[in-house]
Amino acid sequence: xxxxxxxxxxxxxxxxxxxxxxxxxxxxxxxxxxxxxxxxxxxxxxxxxxxxxxxxxxxxxxxxxxxxxxxxxxxxxxxxxxxxxxxxxxxxxxxxxxxxxxxxxxxxxxxxxxxxxxxxxxxxxxxxxxxxxxxxxxxxxxxxxxxxxxxxxxxxxxxxxxxxxxxxxxxxxxxxxxxxxxxxxxxxxxxxxxxxxxxxxxxxxxxxxxxxxxxxxxxxxxxxxxxxxxxxxxxxxxxxxxxxxxxxxxxxxxxxxxxxxxxxxxxxxxxxxxxxxxxxxxxxxxxxxxxxxxxxxxxxxxxxxxxxxxxxxx
Amino acid sequence: xxxxxxxxxxxxxxxxxxxxxxxxxxxxxxxxxxxxxxxxxxxxxxxxxxxxxxxxxxxxxxxxxxxxxxxxxxxxxxxxxxxxxxxxxxxxxxxxxxxxxxxxxxxxxxxxxxxxxxxxxxxxxxxxxxxxxxxxxxxxxxxxxxxxxxxxxxxxxxxxxxxxxxxxxxxxxxxxxxxxxxxxxxxxxxxxxxxxxxxxxxxxxxxxxxxxxxxxxxxxxxxxxxxxxxxxxxxxxxxxxxxxxxxxxxxxxxxxxxxxxxxxxxxxxxxxxxxxxxxxxxxxxxxxxxxxxxxxxxxxxxxxxxxxxxxxxxxxxxxxxxxxxxxxxxxxxxxxxxxxxxxxxxxxxxxxxxxxxxxxxxxxxxxxxxxxxxxxxxxxxxxxxxxxxxxxxxxxxxxxxxxxxxxxxxxxxxxxxxxxxxxxxxxxxxxxxxxxxxxxxxxxxxxxxxxxxxxxxxxxxxxxxxxxxxxxxxxxxxxxxxxxxxxxxxxxx
Numbered sequence: 184x185x186x187x188x189x190x191x192x193x194x195x196x197x198x199x200x201x202x203x204x205x206x207x208x209x210x211x212x213x214x215x216x217x218x219x220x221x222x223x224x225x226x227x228x229x230x231x232x233x234x235x236x237x238x239x240x241x242x243x244x245x246x247x248x249x250x251x252x253x254x255x256x257x258x259x260x261x262x263x264x265x266x267x268x269x270x271x272x273x274x275x276x277x278x279x280x281x282x283x284x285x286x287x288x289x290x291x292x293x294x295x296x297x298x299x300x301x302x303x304x305x306x307x308x309x310x311x312x313x314x315x316x317x318x319x320x321x322x323x324x325x326x327x328x329x330x331x332x333x334x335x336x337x338x339x340x341x342x343x344x345x346x347x348x349x350x351x352x353x354x355x356x357x358x359x360x361x362x363x364x365x366x367x368x369x370x371x372x373x374x375x376x377x378x379x380x381x382x383x384x385x386x387x388x389x390x391x392x393x394x395x396x397x398x399x400x401x402x403x404x405x406x407x408x409x410x411x412x413x414x415x416x417x418x419x420x421x422x423x424x425x426x427x428x429x430x431x432x433x434x435x436x437x438x439x440x441x442x443x444x445x446x447x448x449x450x451x452x453x454x455x456x457x458x459x460x461x462x463x464x465x466x467x468x469x470x471x472x473x474x475x476x477x478x479x480x481x482x483x484x485x486x487x488x489x490x491x492x493x494x495x496x497x
Numbered sequence: 498x499x500x501x502x503x504x505x506x507x508x509x510x511x512x513x514x515x516x517x518x519x520x521x522x523x524x525x526x527x528x529x530x531x532x533x534x535x536x537x538x539x540x541x542x543x544x545x546x547x548x549x550x551x552x553x554x555x556x557x558x559x560x561x562x563x564x565x566x567x568x569x570x571x572x573x574x575x576x577x578x579x580x581x582x583x584x585x586x587x588x589x590x591x592x593x594x595x596x597x598x599x600x601x602x603x604x605x606x607x608x609x610x611x612x613x614x615x616x617x618x619x620x621x622x623x624x625x626x627x628x629x630x631x632x633x634x635x636x637x638x639x640x641x642x643x644x645x646x647x648x649x650x651x652x653x654x655x656x657x658x659x660x661x662x663x664x665x666x667x668x669x670x671x672x673x674x675x676x677x678x679x680x681x682x683x684x685x686x687x688x689x690x691x692x693x694x695x696x697x698x699x700x701x702x703x704x705x706x707x708x709x710x711x712x713x714x715x716x717x718x719x720x721x722x723x724x725x726x727x728x729x730x731x732x733x734x735x736x737x738x739x740x741x742x743x744x745x746x747x748x749x750x751x752x753x754x755x756x757x758x759x760x761x762x763x764x765x766x767x768x769x770x771x772x773x774x775x776x777x778x779x780x781x782x783x784x785x786x787x788x789x790x791x792x793x794x795x796x797x798x799x800x801x802x803x804x805x806x807x808x809x810x811x812x813x814x815x816x817x818x819x820x821x822x823x824x825x826x827x828x829x830x831x832x833x834x835x836x837x838x839x840x841x842x843x844x845x846x847x848x849x850x851x852x853x854x855x856x857x858x859x860x861x862x863x864x865x866x867x868x869x870x871x872x873x874x875x876x877x878x879x880x881x882x883x884x885x886x887x888x889x890x891x892x893x894x895x896x897x898x899x900x901x902x903x904x905x906x907x908x909x910x911x912x913x914x915x916x917x918x919x920x921x922x923x924x925x926x927x928x929x930x931x932x933x934x935x936x937x938x939x940x941x942x943x944x945x946x947x948x949x950x951x952x953x954x955x956x957x958x959x960x961x962x963x964x965x966x967x968x969x970x971x972x973x974x975x976x977x978x979x980x981x982x983x984x985x986x987x988x989x990x
Contacts, residue, residue, distance in 0.1 A: 184761065184779050184781070184784060185779055185780045185781070186761055186763060186767050186777060186778065186779055186780075187767070187778045187779060187780055188764065188766070188767050188778070189761075190780050273743070276569070276743055276748075276752075277742075277743050278762075279569075279749075279752035279753075279756065279762075280738075280752045280753075280755035280756035280761075280762045281762075284568070284756075287568070287569060288567050288568060288569075291566075291567055291568070291569045292567055295566065295567070336780065428780070431781075432780050432781035432782075433781055434781075486780040486781075487780065489782075491769060491771075491778075491783070494778075494782045494783045495771055495783065496783070
């Protein structure tokens with residue numbers, strides 16, 4: 184038995200944390216790439232970072248400190264790490280009886296550490312460690328979740344939220360690099376940066392060696408079945424979570440959310456990278472994002488915001 | 498009177514410095530007798546403290562505070578914009594109550610809650626006690642927490658107060674007296690449990706030297722208490738804890754208790770009433786609810802029956818309750834019996850229903866509705882404590898000896914405007930207990946709130962919340978007013 188409100192909160196806990204981790208990773212990669220910039224270039228360029236986060240590049244600051252402040256600490260930027268972690272914690276606070284104490288303590292610790300880091304300002308000299316702390320904090324939460332919470336319906340909502348967010352963010356990131364008219368010059372470092380933004384550098388090399396070719400990178404990030412940050416992998420997890428939820432709540436097979444998730448997964452299972460890139464990659468990738476949105480809506484309509492009239496006993 | 502350190506210890510040592518600011522001033526001290534010697538059962542604790550260094554205690558305090566912070570054991574202070582979430586200050590040093598003292602408390606509290614339940618049933622049905630003039634009818638009916646809607650409503654097993662959090666004080670002679678009964682939605686039990694958990698972590702060795710009665714079974718006992726009042730025709734009842742939500746000062750506790758009992762924590766918006774049956778909205782459709790442990794005040798429970806502006810409640814809940822389709826604990830209307838004016842009648846209530854003498858005394862109380870008592874109080878405002886009858890949490894109080902003449906004039910005007918709304922009590926010299934404050938051990942005033950459960954019978958978990966007035970000399974222990982708490986050990990025989 185799971186309250187609809189609780190399911191909603193669980194879904195958003197992991198969705199927000201996934202978003203926080205994604206942002207932290209992009210920041211980390213961008214700062215690191217910045218260290219290799221040519222000495223004659225003037226200052227830092229965070230416009231690209233803002234593009235990858237789907238923020239207006241006109242807002243991009245020119246110093247790492249200002250960037251960190253805006254993207255990590257600024258609670259009024261809805262997509263900042265602090266805003267995401269705070270929102271995740273707020274959701275966790277509302278379902279404390281549903282999640283394990285260890286999960287709560289981990290998310291609370293991440294929140295407190297982030298506040299502490301902002302207060303004492305020690306991050307400014309070594310922003311890398313700040314990003315690592317956030318990424319590790321989220322990884323720990325995921326590990327603790329898997330190890331201490333029953334893998335029942337509530338856990339499935341955590342999965343659905345995390346992997347929907349991941350599929351959407353992954354598709355959107357690849358879209359930015361492969362869509363025609365992309366602002367990104369196909370520099371070697373940028374392609375490596377894309378892989379690193381998905382923690383995929385090592386895994387890619389093991390698969391294709393250190394021969395960085397854009398179509399292979401696209402194939403790896405979109406269609407690899409085994410790599411946990413590929414869009415296909417995420418879609419498979421979304422589908423299995425949606426199926427489990429339908430089964431656990433006694434809804435018959437083949438509901439709208441299941442059909443959507445199944446189709447998304449199948450399109451990636453049977454996708455061909457050369458076709459995707461030779462047609463209009465933007466249309467394909469945008470389609471993935473739209474599917475994710477529709478799966479979200481279908482989940483909500485079926486389980487969370489259904490009309491009471493329809494649910495009352497006859 | 499200064500503390501007398503036993504002679505062999507009186508040589509200057511870095512350890513006794515911890516007690517250098519300690520004085521025993523004639524109020525009852527929980528650790529030392531009037532001559533400043535540690536009470537026999539406190540000796541092992543005292544010895545351990547003497548052997549400890551500042552640094553060590555500070556370290557333990559840090560560990561304890563960190564444990565509260567990471568577990569998010571916090572409360573919310575109303576009317577405070579910044580940092581609304583705070584940890585409840587925790588004092589390291591446990592307070593010890595002997596088995597014999599506890600036995601008396603247990604008997605006294607059982608007697609009191611039994612009589613109060615009989616009283617509530619009587620008042621909402623036949624009104625025998627009113628007809629016989631033992632309790633004035635107009636006092637009952639003018640009470641803000643009297644619920645006319647409850648007249649003639651049959652409650653399964655006649656359980657009105659399922660959970661009481663009785664506030665006790667210990668006076669100079671060592672006797673405990675009842676200060677307040679707290680019969681609506683008493684809070685703090687999660688702190689009792691959390692304090693014990695933390696003390697076990699930071700002072701594990703002490704538990705070898707004492708046989709402390711366990712309290713971790715509280716969640717199970719509460720569930721059994723709620724089960725006893727489930728509607729009789731339901732074989733496998735569904736329980737929920739109803740919370741006002743994350744913004745409530747005791748939200749942590751609501752979530753904690755739901756988890757301890759293994760039941761759902763719901764908000765008003767999760768529930769709905771259809772055809773006098775309460776349902777909750779789940780991912781698998783609507784599910785019937787049979788027992789509600791509510792932590793929402795009467796006023797906010799049902800916008801159709803009580804405050805229409807409440808978003809915390811469930812429309813139609815009162816009717817479902819009256820139809821017997823759902824049990825609510827505590828029952829609606831129990832606040833009547835913890836009205837501070839009715840409190841003065843509890844000894845008479847015990848005699849009336851049980852034909853017994855009260856085991857625990859009340860604090861002497863002046864009813865300001867009563868002209869002669871009012872006169873006396875108005876003449877002695879500087880030495881008395883005046884309280885509004887329907888308030889709790891230390892709000893709406895005048896502490897005479899600590900008040901300014903402007904505050905007294907203000908209260909005098911309020912009293913004259915609505916005398917029924919106030920009572921007065923002497924300023925009590927209640928007990929103090931050693932606390933670790935700013936690197937030294939100092940005495941602070943403490944109270945004791947045991948949690949009394951009434952299901953099949955009265956059960957009391959052997960423990961309670963000891964609240965501490967952390968400011969030097971302060972008599973106010975409420976968390977909203979700068980109070981803290983400490984672990985409370987009931988010793989086993």
